[in-house]
Amino acid sequence: MTNHPSIDTNPATKHGPRYTLVQLLYVLIVAGMFAGANLAYEGGQITYDPRIDFRPRDAIDAELPDTIMVGNSMLGQNVDAELFAELTNTKVLKLNFPGSGSFTWYLIFKNQILGAKHKPKNIIVLFRDRQLCDPESGNTLAKIRYMDRFAGPYEPLIQELTYGNRIHDGGVLQSMYLPLYSNRDRIKLAFTDSVKYIPSKVLLGASAVEANWAVDSVFADENMNQELLSQAQLDAEASQPGFDHRFSYQVERSYLPEMIRMAKDNDIALHFVRIKTIGRAKGLRDSDRITEFIEDLAVYLEERDVGFVDYSYEESIKPEHYATGDHLRRPEGSTLFTNLMFHDLGPKLKR
């Protein structure tokens, strides 16, 4: 029996200075290439398409709504605006942008609602989970699309919070000195776009639009196992790096304070509505961190006299009310949800 067989794990350095220099040279080449690529890359100069798509603003001036609802596809599918208007006896305009997140809603606030001649009395924003305080929330492609559509030539807050992934101080430094990093979404898209359409074009003669449509239709929410989909969304949100679950820290890195300030300055009543996802309808629960985060959010909004209704655990919304993912079936689900909103928000709306 041996104690421990001896193994050569710690060889003494027998190499001369030449070896060290050559090895260091290799390290420097790697570092130099990396630094050089960042210096050479001009994408670091952040530019926007200076034109703004003002159709939402024009719609506001044309329809003169008392209440404007802002959100993504969940708003589009889950709320029956006509019914809400009928129940509240007010004019309601729904501005929903599929795949959008908090930065798009901020841009809609700033450039469309406040840019219109007509000022609404109420704004209702629908969100899921903790999207409201996540400046990165929203579908990646939609993010780029909405950025170009709704951002003006000078958007310092967008630049600070979203554009360069600048949630943390480290992120700020990265975007200053590593333009490859802060522009990685665009560079990555350029690479993958140049590859992913090739087989569809060569073998099926299909355009990029047709190929995208095909992929979207196969992976449409309704083709997914809804329970797995909801669980995946919860997991992704619970573990997303870059999002700090300390509310007081994260809220200062979100658009929420600015949205509240803009509403107050313009004497607009602001209400936030957190929707219920199918996962919760099937019994999934928020993680402790998110529960605590939402509790802090509720206190924060109450202190600022901003309305907040959380339907995450609303018992009357059941799995059978859902069509796909977080989207309610129409008309049963949307009618139920709109009535709930009327019940909770109706009396609080400014007339």
Added chain:
Amino acid sequence: MTFTSVTYLVFFVVVFFVYWVLPRKGLQNGWLLAASYLFYGFVHPWFCILLAVSTVTDFICGLGIARGGPRKRLYLIVSLVVNLGMLCGFKYFNFFMENVHAVLSAMGLSPGELTLSIFLPVGISFYTFQTLSYTIDIYRGELKPTKSFIDFACFVSLFPQLVAGPIERARHMLPQLEQRRTWNQDFFFGAWPLMIRGYLKKMVIADNVAVYVDKIFMLEEPGALLLGVGALAFAVQIYADFSAYTDIARASARMLGIELMENFKSPYLAISPSDFWRRWHISFSSWIRDYVYIPLGGSKVETRWQFFKVVLTTMALAGLWHGAAWNFVAWGVFHGLITFVYHQLGLGGRWQPSTRLRLVAAWAVMFTLTVFGWLLFRTPDMAWLMRGIATPAFSREELHVAMRVAVLTLFYISPLFVFMALDRLRPKFGLVHAVAYGFAMMAIVIFHRGASEAFIYFQF
């Protein structure tokens, strides 16, 4: 704390610099031990209690076994009961009770809720196996116990390999921990390429391929075409993900002057099941061989039936180790079955084809079987898989998806082919390698997904 977080980067830099200024072995190991417990308990401090229980138990049992006498066997049993008890309690209790519930329900009884809300501590499957090998080796007379508790605790908890291996053996690790490590420039020069390769595999390949894999395995009714392409992409993902962890673990340990064992040797180039298990998760497969297969009589079987029983039991247990679900057992049994069939055809052990054509054919067959095995491994449930396999027809839209997934998977994996070619054609590190690693670093920065996925093997 995961390797892909900024927290780990900061943690490692601090550990590294303090470690190398410490003048004595005892201080180095004490520092490593403290760092390892911080690493492990960073999110859930109570995990450390389990780790400590396993460590203290096996340290005492190791000394007790080495003393010999009538209590030698008792000490081994204590070690087995504590380690396997913890593993079974945290990992398999609910699985067992769910199955009891299903059986009782099928018999017309209503047993009520039998499961508990148990949170699986990450890495428990890895470190319990690591400590078990220590006491079993001492019992077998193949190893003397260490008398230093700090050295032993450091061996059990060493942070680079604690959570997802490699499952180290005491005879390999303890000698390294029992001597003072002195700084050697080779530690750094040998580690950084491995680290870049690890991050490339995880953040560029595994995480990006995972996007489509997750979608395909989340579909309610995928056809055979999507299942096939999903399985191929998953084969890439799981290899890139797991071998990335090993690469980063080995590189981190190497920076600290500690050499961890190799865990992968181009597993998808295997030409038979035996060959595959000599290349895939080597630290685990050799553990299973030494502590399950051989004790069950695998090295001395005389009949075909005996071999069948031993290999199937071993592989079913190997499958179950991966997770408390029947699909993992099915994956293990599948590998057991193909191992048995290959042996019966005279293609087991270290069989080598006689011609190049046969080599290619053997590789193609084994690769197909391996990919099919991953379907069993990844499937949400067996009925889902059967329905998919039984649906060979596909739509034009599904063809678009299949081609896109295939081409993007090839795109993401292409750097690995470059490194494979470099390893073969220019085994000595040189200028070309440096340039390749420069591009690899840029690829990591550009292609990493903001939200990096947890390593797949964390869940085991």
